[in-house]
Amino acid sequence: MTDRLDPLVMRVLDGDLPLEALSPALRAEAEAARRVFGAPDRAPMALSPDFDARVMAAVRARALRRPGAARRAVAWLVAPREVRVVVRPWMAGVLAAAAALVLLFARPETPATGGVAVRFVLHAPEARSVALAGTFNHWDSGATPLVRSEGGLWAATLVLPAGEHEYAFVVDGERWVPDPAAPGVDDGFGRRNSVLTLSDAGRSM
Amino acid sequence: MTRSLAPLLIALIAAPAAAQTPVRVRLEGRVPPAIVAAVDSIVADAAARDLPTEPLVQKALEGGAKGVAPERILAAVGLVHTRLAAAGAAIDRAGATRSAAAIEAGAFALTAGLSAEDVSALVRGAADEPTQVLRVAATLSALGVPAAETVALVTSTVAAGADVTALPQTVQATMSRGATPAQAARLAQGGGGGRGQPHGPPPDRPSRPNPKKP
Numbered sequence: 001m002t003d004r005l006d007p008l009v010m011r012v013l014d015g016d017l018p019l020e021a022l023s024p025a026l027r028a029e030a031e032a033a034r035r036v037f038g039a040p041d042r043a044p045m046a047l048s049p050d051f052d053a054r055v056m057a058a059v060r061a062r063a064l065r066r067p068g069a070a071r072r073a074v075a076w077l078v079a080p081r082e083v084r085v086v087v088r089p090w091m092a093g094v095l096a097a098a099a100a101l102v103l104l105f106a107r108p109e110t111p112a113t114g115g116v117a118v119r120f121v122l123h124a125p126e127a128r129s130v131a132l133a134g135t136f137n138h139w140d141s142g143a144t145p146l147v148r149s150e151g152g153l154w155a156a157t158l159v160l161p162a163g164e165h166e167y168a169f170v171v172d173g174e175r176w177v178p179d180p181a182a183p184g185v186d187d188g189f190g191r192r193n194s195v196l197t198l199s200d201a202g203r204s205m
Numbered sequence: 206m207t208r209s210l211a212p213l214l215i216a217l218i219a220a221p222a223a224a225q226t227p228v229r230v231r232l233e234g235r236v237p238p239a240i241v242a243a244v245d246s247i248v249a250d251a252a253a254r255d256l257p258t259e260p261l262v263q264k265a266l267e268g269g270a271k272g273v274a275p276e277r278i279l280a281a282v283g284l285v286h287t288r289l290a291a292a293g294a295a296i297d298r299a300g301a302t303r304s305a306a307a308i309e310a311g312a313f314a315l316t317a318g319l320s321a322e323d324v325s326a327l328v329r330g331a332a333d334e335p336t337q338v339l340r341v342a343a344t345l346s347a348l349g350v351p352a353a354e355t356v357a358l359v360t361s362t363v364a365a366g367a368d369v370t371a372l373p374q375t376v377q378a379t380m381s382r383g384a385t386p387a388q389a390a391r392l393a394q395g396g397g398g399g400r401g402q403p404h405g406p407p408p409d410r411p412s413r414p415n416p417k418k419p
Contacts, residue, residue, distance in 0.1 A: 164310065164313045185317050187271075188280075195344065197340050200337060205372075
């Protein structure tokens with residue numbers, strides 16, 4: 001499940017794209033986002049008459065305050081300064097060995113222990129809502145709503161462990177639809193469940 | 206604790222807690238109250254037989270979520286119990302060590318259309334990876350590959366020392382070009398996984414259709 005805005009909508013909010021460049025669905029999303037994010041910015045802000053004087057007084061007081069020894073030590077430590085590194089030819093072997101050690105011991109965790117990111121997609125242009133229910137979320141049809149994008153595509157990305165996972169899409173909160181792109185098995189209730197099998201090496205079968 | 210770590214930590218704490226939650230508590234409000242006790246007793250029986258219990262709870266939750274009639278939920282949970290027991294026995298017959306994952310994979314293979322004999326044959330030929338081999342075979346069967354071709358393809362691939370986990374995608378890719386599941390399996394067997402093996406099902410084993418696939 002994700003609540004992030006579409007990247008194209010983000011670009012419109014950033015001013016990189018005109019609103020007209022978006023599809024009607026994304027345009028509506030962008031306008032809604034503008035209403036949410038833009039409203040506080042557009043509200044007039046009244047400052048008190050003595051605002052400038054108070055700010056300047058605070059700035060002068062801080063500038064006159066002499067920092068303590070500890071603060072000066074910290075400032076010296078964090079102050080940027082130029083550092084020159086000269087690599088001699090004989091150092092190349094040492095650096096290569098160090099890099100090999102780093103690669104050896106800092107390998108990313110294998111997918112077998114961390115799970116596999118799987119993207120579920122359903123094309124359902126007429127749907128008002130699509131969710132995912134399966135063994136991975138205890139068949140809770142409200143747990144994993146899919147996000148609609150352009151062209152009536154609904155998608156969600158989940159991280160799943162190795163093993164066999166049965167699932168189905170729930171369209172408009174009531175219609176159980178198997179994944180047309182996945183193999184299926186009898187669900188025992190007269191319908192079919194889709195099946196996703198992930199190997200121990202983190203590979204989708 | 207940063208904001209981004211909070212959901213992960215909550216999940217890490219909540220996941221084991223959910224697994225330890227009594228079955229009745231997990232079922233309450235999710236399945237018809239009339240069958241909670243019956244499902245609980247099926248789960249207890251499975252635990253007593255050293256079978257995995259999570260698939261039973263999952264099937265009950267699935268039935269409840271789909272609004273299925275109580276008696277059908279109970280029948281489906283009972284069928285899952287039967288398949289888990291059959292898978293465990295098939296693994297025992299093959300002389301392999303039981304594990305919860307292997308039993309679940311075996312039950313998955315039975316659900317997908319393989320027989321208990323197929324499960325035993327797959328485990329016998331699986332070297333030390335019965336779970337993986339059963340998962341692959343179940344996936345092939347779910348794709349519509351007939352049981353005989355599934356067993357022949359998987360066991361010959363294991364015997365050749367090739368990667369079995371690539372088989373479903375190989376078969377699917379061939380099917381997407383118009384081959385039937387059986388043809389795709391035979392092509393995959395001839396294409397590398399089955400070095401030294403004849404194409405198609407073994408001579409002593411006639412090809413039979415997958416009952417789960419029309």
